[in-house]
Amino acid sequence: MEFTLLLDPHSPVPCYQQIYAALRQKILTGQLAPRQRLPSTRALAQSLGVARATVTQSYNQLISEGYLQTVVGSGTYVGDQLPETLLHAPDTEPGPSASPSPLTLSAYGQRLANFAAGPSTEPNTPISFRYGRPALDQVPLGIWRQLLSRRCRRADWLDYAADPMGYGPLRGAIATYLTQARAVQCHPDQILITNGTQQALSLATQLLVSPGDTVALEEPSYLSARRIFASQGANLHPIPVDGDGLNVDILADATGPIRLVYVTPSHQFPTGAVLSLPRRLALLTWAQRQGALILEDDYDSEYRYGGRPIPALQGLGSGQSVLYLGTFSKVLFPSLRIGYMVLPPALGPIFSRAKWLADRQVPTLEQAVLADFIAEGHLERHIRRMRSHYDRQRQAMVTALQTHFGDRATILGDKAGLHMMVRFQTDIPDAELIARAEQAGVGLISAAPQYLGNSPGHEFIFSFTELDADAIATGIEKMSTICAQLQS
Numbered sequence: 001m002e003f004t005l006l007l008d009p010h011s012p013v014p015c016y017q018q019i020y021a022a023l024r025q026k027i028l029t030g031q032l033a034p035r036q037r038l039p040s041t042r043a044l045a046q047s048l049g050v051a052r053a054t055v056t057q058s059y060n061q062l063i064s065e066g067y068l069q070t071v072v073g074s075g076t077y078v079g080d081q082l083p084e085t086l087l088h089a090p091d092t093e094p095g096p097s098a099s100p101s102p103l104t105l106s107a108y109g110q111r112l113a114n115f116a117a118g119p120s121t122e123p124n125t126p127i128s129f130r131y132g133r134p135a136l137d138q139v140p141l142g143i144w145r146q147l148l149s150r151r152c153r154r155a156d157w158l159d160y161a162a163d164p165m166g167y168g169p170l171r172g173a174i175a176t177y178l179t180q181a182r183a184v185q186c187h188p189d190q191i192l193i194t195n196g197t198q199q200a201l202s203l204a205t206q207l208l209v210s211p212g213d214t215v216a217l218e219e220p221s222y223l224s225a226r227r228i229f230a231s232q233g234a235n236l237h238p239i240p241v242d243g244d245g246l247n248v249d250i251l252a253d254a255t256g257p258i259r260l261v262y263v264t265p266s267h268q269f270p271t272g273a274v275l276s277l278p279r280r281l282a283l284l285t286w287a288q289r290q291g292a293l294i295l296e297d298d299y300d301s302e303y304r305y306g307g308r309p310i311p312a313l314q315g316l317g318s319g320q321s322v323l324y325l326g327t328f329s330k331v332l333f334p335s336l337r338i339g340y341m342v343l344p345p346a347l348g349p350i351f352s353r354a355k356w357l358a359d360r361q362v363p364t365l366e367q368a369v370l371a372d373f374i375a376e377g378h379l380e381r382h383i384r385r386m387r388s389h390y391d392r393q394r395q396a397m398v399t400a401l402q403t404h405f406g407d408r409a410t411i412l413g414d415k416a417g418l419h420m421m422v423r424f425q426t427d428i429p430d431a432e433l434i435a436r437a438e439q440a441g442v443g444l445i446s447a448a449p450q451y452l453g454n455s456p457g458h459e460f461i462f463s464f465t466e467l468d469a470d471a472i473a474t475g476i477e478k479m480s481t482i483c484a485q486l487q488s
Helices: 013-030 042-046 050-065 107-113 142-152 168-181 196-208 225-231 249-254 278-290 345-359 364-375 377-402 430-439 470-487
Strands: 068-071 075-076 191-194 214-219 234-240 260-263 294-299 320-328 339-342 407-414 419-424 457-462
Touching: 013 050, 050 068, 075 214, 107 225, 168 191, 168 339, 168 364, 191 196, 196 225, 196 234, 196 294, 196 320, 196 339, 196 345, 214 225, 225 234, 234 249, 234 430, 249 278, 260 278, 260 364, 278 294, 364 377, 377 407, 377 419, 377 470, 430 470
Parallel strands: 214 234, 214 260, 260 294, 294 320
Antiparallel strands: 068 075, 191 339, 320 339, 407 419, 419 457
16 A cells, blocks of 8 residues: 655654654554554655655664564554553643642751752853863873773773772872872871762761761851751851951850861862961861861862962871872863772771762772873873962953952962962942853852851852953953942
8 A cells, every 4th residue: 555654855763763753743643553554664665755665764763662573574554552541642731630749858958959959050141250160172082082092902991990989099199199189197098989989978977976966167268068967967167267366265256066177278168278287286286185076178279379278187087087088170171080088097897888878989991090190290280380370361361450450350279279369359249240251251260158157249250261361351351341330
């Protein structure tokens, strides 16, 4: 038999899919009855003016889904086992009895539902001062590709990892690097490889913080860390930050036991302050006296432009009260989800079990490539080169702010890291300035969400890593113009 199928040669949908959809529709609507014989693939192809292979592909898909069946020596037929309800499904609305039961979340799920759990909205503008990303165009992809190719010629990374703590050679390379570059006191056995800093924070919170425990943290502080602590049911106790970092005197005066304190001492996020040596020693003494633990997040300490990097807090004490966190996402590229923790020896076994239950392991291939990258000296050379690159970008940002704002803009913190926080002398609400800047093609990030309490306002976080000097100057100039227009 012959029948008509309408094909659109200009449609982006391939011809075989058009034929498949048309035949399926005829079967479902009864235009092609069960056990009705269809034309051969050759005949239908000639009728439609398409290649026989195109019709064959359509038939094969319909056969695999049960709409057609073949009979050897006879031909292709509409399937005779199609359910009657599928061919004549009535259009009905579900009644009240069909309403699904409401889902009940756990206490953890309910806490997550109380705040925005996903990534924050970032500006999608030609010039964006968003923070958290390194200069991706400076990543030594050629070297990384060579190391990856070399590793892929081997098969020792295909199986499950033997140790949930991480790939042994990478842990050894990290231990050597941290000892030399950050004065961290550690042995490879103390290092746990994690899927970024987020997982490190999550594991530490699950294992060390019970609902109702108090967690002290800097004010302002890293929003994602704060959300992780809150999701566990912790009581959050903000401690003010000034030019010397966390105010340890105020921490010491806090009433009630504090289970854990979260700090970013080498480049406080987001203010950029560096925790002074007297306060570092005071914090270690306080933690030992109180039996509290310190989470030291050393997220971008490699980049310091006014001298050598500040030694880690962990290396100043016995290492028994400090859990040291680091990441390679800021040093190399964000999709490299490899972070690490340096744990007090007593905590290693329980963190190993928790890591195994969470996701078993970080992908071995990426760990092996990173271990080679470090061991062969590529990481050290990359950091040295990027330190000079980011220093130039930061100077361009400072110059632009001084040129267009003068003393109406105060750069907070030290000469370090991948961002700076700037306080402006203005009466313009943050939201209005952000909206007007976005209309002008400039993306701004307010520091207000990083505060647990009330934000003083007029503070913004600027990254200088992804923009060249011209784009930085243009973005700051546009911001200055907008401020002048809104205040006139």
